[in-house]
Amino acid sequence: MEEVQPQWSRETPWRQGHVLCAKARAALELHHTDADATCVVVISHDCDLASDDLHAEPDVEVIIGRVVSAANGNYSWGKAPRTLHLPMQRNGATVTVELVTTSKRLVPKSTLASFEPDGAFALDANGLDVLRSWLSSRYKRAAFPDAFVRRMDKTGVSKRLAKKLEPRGALISFVYFNLDGGQVLERPDGEPYELSIVLVHPPGDDPEASAEAADDLAEDVKEDCEAKLADKKQIIVKSCIAISEDDLPVSRARTLTHWRLEHMTLRADGNHPGPIST
Structure with a gap:
């Protein structure tokens, strides 16, 4: 009997700040040059993720990031608009995930529907707020003379x-x-x-x-x-x-x-x- 592929629905488990598991990264061919440290983070808004109209919202936006050994203070709290060092929990321990705006990609919901978020990673409310602020900062930066x-x-x-x-x-x-x-x-x-x-x-x-x-x-x-x-x-x-x-x-x-x-x-x-x- 042919296996039925999961379909994207409004009940999707995916949310902004979730991390793709290794199988999802492999299926979507998303790899950082620092391959062993790859960490792909979902940055689409929850409302866009909930949309099951794949004609209007066919894709999920992600950033191909990586886990780094230590945070650089100038990239913390969204102070730099192009690079963010974001603290996350991985298996209960704090790690720093580096995200760079030029590493954004679109992945099809139809493919991502077959996978669950990586449960080893967790982003708390403060971290999610920093991520959202950083994502928007590129479009609302103040201009100085x-x-x-x-x-x-x-x-x-x-x-x-x-x-x-x-x-x-x-x-x-x-x-x-x-x-x-x-x-x-x-x-x-x-x-x-x-x-x-x-x-x-x-x-x-x-x-x-x-x-x-x-x-x-x-x-x-x-x-x-x-x-x-x-x-x-x-x-x-x-x-x-x-x-x-x-x-x-x-x-x-x-x-x-x-x-x-x-x-x-x-x-x-x-x-x-x-x-x-x-």
Whole structure:
């Protein structure tokens, strides 16, 4: 008797953040160049996954990622729009999964219907929120004045800020800039930008310890930036403060602009996430 192939239905077990099992990866020929570390994560929205109209929604979007040995702080919490280091549980232990936007693929629901998600992996609510925020960030990034971005690069402040955050980046969930009080101006040479930096941190299990560590980092960042910006005609760093997510009101957040450490994903060196193969 011919075996009946499972059909995609609204009762599908697949959800955003689920991981494909090894058999599903093999059937769909989804492999990272770091083959043994391959981790393919579903990124389609749950509503799209629930649709059983395969003419309107025939595919599931995934990212071919990999498990890495340690998280890079600049890729944690969605700070970089092209690369995410996402903590997940694998057989009860925390692992870091690296996802790169250029590694997105579409897989047919008709094929994926034959498989169940890999039960060894689990993504908690906070991790799912980070994943969703990171996925959307590519389309809602704030634009800074070109002159300001050039000065940040020319003075090396962008790289210094990233290097300061990298070893302790998991401590900081967001980096906000208040530039010229919210104005977007293309300032001429010799007319400095006034910059205030806000480092937002999750309270964690020990809010006092988290706040103290974030305050120390903020002071370190300000001193380092000021040292790089000895020429006060470029950028003036007015302040760098740390604030808990619990203490940042929406009204205040709306006056700030999210700064993403994009250059870290563009540099052409050996630390750049590798390509994938299919």
